[in-house]
Amino acid sequence: MKSGDLFVYRASGTILLSFVLILPLHPASAVEEASMPSAQASWRKALGARIVGPPAAQAQSVVAVCDDGSLRAFGISGTELWRYDSAGKALPHLARSREGTSYLGLADGSLIAVNRSGRELWRRALGGPLVQGALFGFDGRIFAFAATELRCFTPAGFLLWRRTLAAPPSCLAIPDAAGGVLVALRNRCLIRFDAFGGSSSVALEAPVLTIAELSSGLAAVALPNGEIRAFPSIKDGATEAGFTLARLQGEISALGALDGKLAYLLSDGVAGLLDLAALSAGSMGAGSMGTELWTGAAPVPSSANSALLSLDERGVYVLDDKGAAGFAWDGRRLWYLGIKGASTLPAFSDDGLLFSGGNDWILYAYRVEERIRTGVASLYGRAPLRSYGLSEPYPGEEIEDPYRFEESAVDSFLAAVEERLRSGEISGDEKDFSSRLRAIASATIDSGPSAQATHPAVLPFARVRAVELLARFASREHIPFLCLLFEQEEETLVRAAAASAIGTIGVDPEGTAMAAFARAVFPPRAVRDERLLVSLTSSVGALCRFSGPPLSDEGIRLLVALAASERPSRVRSRAVTELESLMQ
Incomplete structure (x- = not known):
């Protein structure tokens, strides 16, 4: 952070701007910074209720779940699109599929699907309340984690399979490169579930703080001692079969990966980027380490699982309820927006808008970037890069019997x-x-x-x-x-x-x-x-x-x-x- 960074304070629905002087956290690793965005919100909407979970931004719209059980949708210009009432206590876990369907959980253990027009499509009972937002497979199938159970549904709400977990997840599960999910449990077990319910696991010697999936298929886990450890394969019965990617000075709050690069965020607000190109080329094993490309001050102090890293072709983005920051791939900090009084993590859209819910019951939208993601469809989310091969080109299927x-x-x-x-x-x-x-x-x-x-x-x-x-x-x-x-x-x-x-x-x-x-x-x-x-x-x-x-x-x-x-x-x-x- 540098002198003159803008903070956003929220009190009784009013935005107050304040200049503060804070010394750089890591002068030796400071990088060139671009101009800060305006801290004035592009628009704000009074909701009459508090947003309880990170908004979900997609395809020129944003959806937010509130503590009155409602789901509210807005266009990127602030126009209210629709409102849905769940008639229950909503959990802070919201996700949107490529088609724009919103999936939210209720405290009674229900999973609800709401289409992009605000119409309830279906609701299903889980083994317990959701513990995180739903994840999606290549064909739109839904992976829903309850406390000690994982269920897989079709987009139409049909149950494909369910699996019992030996312990609750220790951090957020993530989609993996093969269209399944990767999850770390509190019993120090790392499990990879494929799209069809098959699984493999490895026992760890330490609890996992956060995980990431590399494009090469490596599973990267952050451990309490500051180590990032990689697992090229997860095999049942194996114990600690990975190797060290990096040893960092501090607690790791979040990991994110894209195209052979691994980003990290430390609890003191330092962000960094590792180059893993050599590992992707096949030189994996004991002694293999990622090359550190840069470090910089976010600066958003965070504890484990309280912040997110989002990576796309534009750069690396740090999202925390205290603020957000954007870095170019060469390490320049493009912008930083400090936020006081946020009720949850913000969301960063493909359109360059940052959405944040306040304890003042207002949804704020900040224009932090003019760049729009390349290839973004204005009507639906991004298409999956792969498929499960469930419907091979017809006709000509092999008939064995x-x-x-x-x-x-x-x-x-x-x-x-x-x-x-x-x-x-x-x-x-x-x-x-x-x-x-x-x-x-x-x-x-x-x-x-x-x-x-x-x-x-x-x-x-x-x-x-x-x-x-x-x-x-x-x-x-x-x-x-x-x-x-x-x-x-x-x-x-x-x-x-x-x-x-x-x-x-x-x-x-x-x-x-x-x-x-x-x-x-x-x-x-x-x-x-x-x-x-x-x-x-x-x-x-x-x-x-x-x-x-x-x-x-x-x-x-x-x-x-x-x-x-x-x-x-x-x-x-x-x-x-x-x-x-x-x-x-």
Whole structure:
């Protein structure tokens, strides 16, 4: 910090500016500093309640959860978008998926999904109250931690699996590079869960303060003695199998990683950056150490788990309830904003705004950067860089046993999958089940005029059941397959089931399904079958309710066309019902 840094004090809803003189914390490591942002809020909104957890900023909007159980959404210019009342005591744990769905927890152990228009989609009972915000997999699946349990849900609220933890988490769990989660427990155990419920663990000799996942797949943990230790692999039964990345002088409050760089924040407000490029290249092992690129004063004194580090292509950002700071990748401190009277950690948006909730029941927005993240979509969050491979390019799946497509074998398999879904324990069989369900559902579609059947024909009823079960996996990775089935299948019942399945999954961030539906509604490929149009109409309504705008804007256009007088009466009636539900 330097003389002249601006602090923001909050008292009775009034902002007071004060200049303070503080000596640099680490003169030897001081870096060049850019000009400070204005401490005057760009806008503020009185909420009538106190914000209890960090706001969630995404796609030109911000959502905050308040102590009256409400969830409030605002645009980046301060316009109130909607308000949702949970009718319960809200916990300070809020997260938003790529589609803009907000997930919040209640003290009674409920997990609630609220779409980007403020409509409650579903609520599920957990094994106890949430202990942190939900985490998300590549396909939007939700990882929810209660005190000693981890549950995995689909975006539509179906339970895929649950795992009991031997002890509560010792710090915030994080998504890992493979689409699973990494968590450290209070019993000094580090566990990696994959997306399908599989796990591996390593026993540590000291408790973990905070963790980070490196792009190379390394798990980095901060220990109480100031050591950052790395684990290239986590194997069951292993004990302390890692190596030291750095030994720092002080307690580590937070870690963050991006592109071979590891950022850290110490409890005295010193931030730093380590270069791990050599480790990513394969020179890992005893004696491997990261190269320190720079250190600088945040300055935001913090204890473990009371601050966050956020890294993107613009730089390294320190977020604490006492203030926030931004550093360029070369170590220059770009800005610092000190905050007094904050009720929780702030949130930094892709648009360069810092959102902070005050004990004065006001949400503040500060313009701290003019730079906007590259490649930011204005309507949805960032797309995942990888997938789980749940829906390989169709057709041409390998069929190991053609007899499993005999009628009795198909019925037995479908019954087994349905029972596993009912019990909420699909876990490691999800890929195999998905592949076999796709093969059953698409039993009559050929890849071309010369294609030959690879298995016996499957009855339409069984194919419909396969599509319905596939929908309950609710992975967005199945959307392209279902769209193909909807557009190319000859059997109307199966086409209608594919349309309904898309609505059950509920997400269509790329607009693939809505485009397929539009081709079926408007010439030259408009369909006339009443059953198919009714299923399509219901699916469009479901997508609109789940995703909200902008997907719902296109969906409403389709529903209006389906409600036209020339449509069959059942189709018109369904379209009107769906339109009315969207207006509620």
